[in-house]
Amino acid sequence: MDSTTTRDIYPHIEPYQTGMLDVGDGQRIYYETSGNPDGMAVIFLHGGPGAGSAPSGRRFFNPERYRIILFDQRGSGKSSPKGSVVANTTQHLISDIEILRLHLGVKSWLVFGGSWGATLALAYGEAHPDRCLGFILRGVFLGEQKEIDWFLYGMEGFFPEAWAEFSSHPGVDSANLLSSYLTLLNNPDPQIHLPAARAWANYENSCSTLLPNSIRPSGNAFDSYAISLARIEANYFAHSMFLSPNQLLGEIGKITHLPATIVQGRYDVICPISSAHKLAQAWPGAVLDIVPDGGHSAMEQGIRRMLTRATDQFMPISG
Numbered sequence: 001m002d003s004t005t006t007r008d009i010y011p012h013i014e015p016y017q018t019g020m021l022d023v024g025d026g027q028r029i030y031y032e033t034s035g036n037p038d039g040m041a042v043i044f045l046h047g048g049p050g051a052g053s054a055p056s057g058r059r060f061f062n063p064e065r066y067r068i069i070l071f072d073q074r075g076s077g078k079s080s081p082k083g084s085v086v087a088n089t090t091q092h093l094i095s096d097i098e099i100l101r102l103h104l105g106v107k108s109w110l111v112f113g114g115s116w117g118a119t120l121a122l123a124y125g126e127a128h129p130d131r132c133l134g135f136i137l138r139g140v141f142l143g144e145q146k147e148i149d150w151f152l153y154g155m156e157g158f159f160p161e162a163w164a165e166f167s168s169h170p171g172v173d174s175a176n177l178l179s180s181y182l183t184l185l186n187n188p189d190p191q192i193h194l195p196a197a198r199a200w201a202n203y204e205n206s207c208s209t210l211l212p213n214s215i216r217p218s219g220n221a222f223d224s225y226a227i228s229l230a231r232i233e234a235n236y237f238a239h240s241m242f243l244s245p246n247q248l249l250g251e252i253g254k255i256t257h258l259p260a261t262i263v264q265g266r267y268d269v270i271c272p273i274s275s276a277h278k279l280a281q282a283w284p285g286a287v288l289d290i291v292p293d294g295g296h297s298a299m300e301q302g303i304r305r306m307l308t309r310a311t312d313q314f315m316p317i318s319g
Contacts, residue, residue, distance in 0.1 A: 007312065009059040009304050015070075021103055023074075023096045025087035030078035031071035031100055035063040040133070041106045042311070043097065044070045045113030045120045047139075050232030052077025052225065056299060060112070060307050069109070071100055073120075076228050083228040085235040090242040094124050101131060110314060114138035114298050115271055116233075119241065122248045122279075125255045133316040134259035138307060139268050139296050140276040142248050143241035147275060151237075152177045158269045159207045166203035169196060178237055185231045193231075194223060200230035207269050210295035252282045259317060260286040261310040265294025265303055 015032035022028050035058070042061055046053045053070040061068050072079040074088045074096065097120075101109070110133045113121035118137040125132045141147055156163035167174040171184050171192075184196035201222070206213055236242065260283055264276035273290070280288040289310070291302040298304060 007305065007308055008301075009056075009308050010061065010063060011059070012055065013058055013063050015058070020078075020080075021071075021100060023092075023099050025092070026081070027074050027084070027087060027092075027096075028080050029071055029074065029096055029100070031069065031104075033067060033069050033104065034058050035061060035066045035068040037067055039065050039067040040316075041067045041069060041104075041109035042112055043101075043109050044068065045097075045111065045117035045124075046070075046073065046076070047113075047115035047117045048076060048229050048233055049073060049093075049116045049120075049236050050076050050083070050229040051116075052079075052228065060298075060304070061311050066110075066311070067106075069100070069104065069106075071096075075232050082224065083231045085232055088232060088235070089239070090120065090123055090236075093120055094127050097124050098128060098131070107131075108133050110134055110136065110311075110316070112136045112311070115141055115296065116236075119143045119243075119248070122252075122255070123243065125258070126248070126251045129254050129258070132255065132258055134314060135255070136261050136263070136307065136310045136314065137276075137279075138263045138298055138303065139271040140262060140264060140279050141271045142275050142279065143243045144246070144275075145240060147271070148178075148237045148240075150272065151270065155207050155269055159212070162203050162206035166199055169199040171196070178234060181230070182234050182238060185227075185234055194227065197226040197230040198223065200234070201226035204229070204270070208296045209300060210265065210267050210293060249278065249282050252279075256283050256285060257317075259314070261314070262286055262288045263291065263303060263306045263310060264288065265291045265296060265300065267294065268296040270296040 015034040017033040020028045044057045052072045075084040108131050111121045119141045172180040187193045280286050289306050294302045
């Protein structure tokens with residue numbers, strides 16, 4: 001068996017460069033680079049929107065081969081202002097990626113993204129296909145209204161306990177979950193918006209793995225993460241991810257000449273496999289790798305091994 005088939009993710013490494021980049025609109029984004037400064041550039045697009053990047057994101061790439069670039073999208077992670085939804089749209093994020101590319105002197109790069117990161121990867125690629133070497137996507141989310149509705153209501157069918165807690169949070173109307181949470185999350189009083197953010201983040205986290213996750217995170221770091229995730233994600237949901245109907249599949253022809261690997265957990269409840277299948281059908285050259293015992297989280301063993309194999313095997317089209 002090829003060693004890349006069984007390789008787990010790479011050991012932890014530290015970035016050799018970090019910075020805060022002013023992208024306009026009063027927004028500053030955190031970025032970092034690690035691995036080989038002379039290697040193939042790869043941009044890691046985190047999920048959410050609003051989740052922020054994590055050190056584990058560096059570990060999907062061979063540090064001797066790749067120049068690994070992570071950044072926190074507007075309002076997320078170490079970027080500032082924290083949790084801001086002002087001047088925070090998909091189009092702003094696409095622009096930020098280009099500003100970062102130019103700042104780092106990258107001609108073109110591999111685009112790697114999971115969940116919302118896969119959505120953003122497709123949107124960025126369709127806007128700037130000449131800057132992309134190819135794509136590795138995980139847990140495909142196409143930004144369609146039925147996918148948003150599924151997150152808010154459909155997941156009850158698989159995680160009824162998590163949904164019951166999510167939908168019964170004080171001040172929430174279970175028939176109007178999104179509008180209820182938007183009201184709570186945008187309330188200036190921390191005693192109102194913080195519990196709502198925790199409830200939103202706990203719901204998402206509880207549904208992200210194949211086996212139910214009983215660990216309930218807490219503390220200042222989790223609260224900071226929860227506020228940016230919930231507030232930004234709910235705002236994007238309310239605006240149809242700032243995409244026009246069928247935008248990503250409708251413009252997929254702009255990038256189908258590029259190589260792509262789609263890694264999808266068979267039992268991904270957050271982003272069901274139907275979206276990955278639909279994308280693969282629209283992209284004849286793409287490879288769809290289905291992890292038979294995988295859920296949504298990139299860190300589930302089968303998912304992370306398949307992602308690492310994809311980066312190990314990636315070869316851009318020459319010429």
